[in-house]
Amino acid sequence: MPYSPITMISGIRHIIFDLGGVLLNIDYMRTEQAFRDAGIADFASLYTQLQQSSLFDDFEMGKIARTDFVKSLQEIAGNGITAEQVEQAWNAMLLDFPLRRLQLLEQLRLHYDLFLLSNTNEIHEETFNRILMEAHGHSHIGMFFDRAYFSHRVGLRKPMREIFQQVIEENGLQPQNTLFIDDSPQHIEGASALGIQTIFLDKGMTIEEHVFRRLS
Secondary structure (H helix, E strand, C coil), X not given: CCEEECCCCCCCCEEEECCEXXXXXECXXXXXXXXXXXXXXXXXXXXXXXXXXXXXXXXXXXXXXXXXXXHHHHHHHCCCCCHHXXXXXXXXXECCCCXXXXXXXXXXXXXXXXXXXXXXXXHHHHHHHHHHHHXXXXXXXXXXXXXXXXXXXXXXCCCCHHHHHHHHHHCCCCHHHEEEEXXXXXXXXXXXCCCCEEEECCCCCCHXXXXXXXXX
16 A cells, blocks of 8 residues: 655655664663673763764764774773773664555655665674664665665765765755754754755654555
8 A cells, every 4th residue: 555644744755764773773862872782881972863072973974984983992991901892882773664664655755756875884884784684674774765875885974965966966955845853853954954855754753654654
């Protein structure tokens, strides 16, 4: 059965999705707790959903290598934590892809151009694709989209104006005909500044229950 937006926004032909918190269930507190257990008691001062230190910005934009990122966190912990333990803690936030959301993407793609725009990094991309493969047999989340943009691959991150412009310009999209869905308010503001239509997915909301509805 097809899907229709609950909040009808006239003229939408293209939809840009965030990944974590929109398609992939995540829990930031699991990573925070894992790093606390590893010896970084003030990890929340370094990284949260709303803000993060330059170490995480640089890793998300591909400015530093995976090994350098891991080594920096080892040095911050200062207690002999292994590289494997750092990556396990960093990945702790990544949970699952509900099947209903993947089915929703398949339905929406029949009617809209779909794009993925994610602030992510090499370690997380490897891990969420493994989660997807193990649970649903799909090798890469990008297969559900016309095009996928990952911050560490393009060298830009949300809410930078340039990353939204890149998606718009490379795909010939008109902002007024484009819908962006994200769970971080600062990213919503970045898209809105370019005239892109937006839906903020607040805490407790899901795209399958609060943004789109099944039509009988």
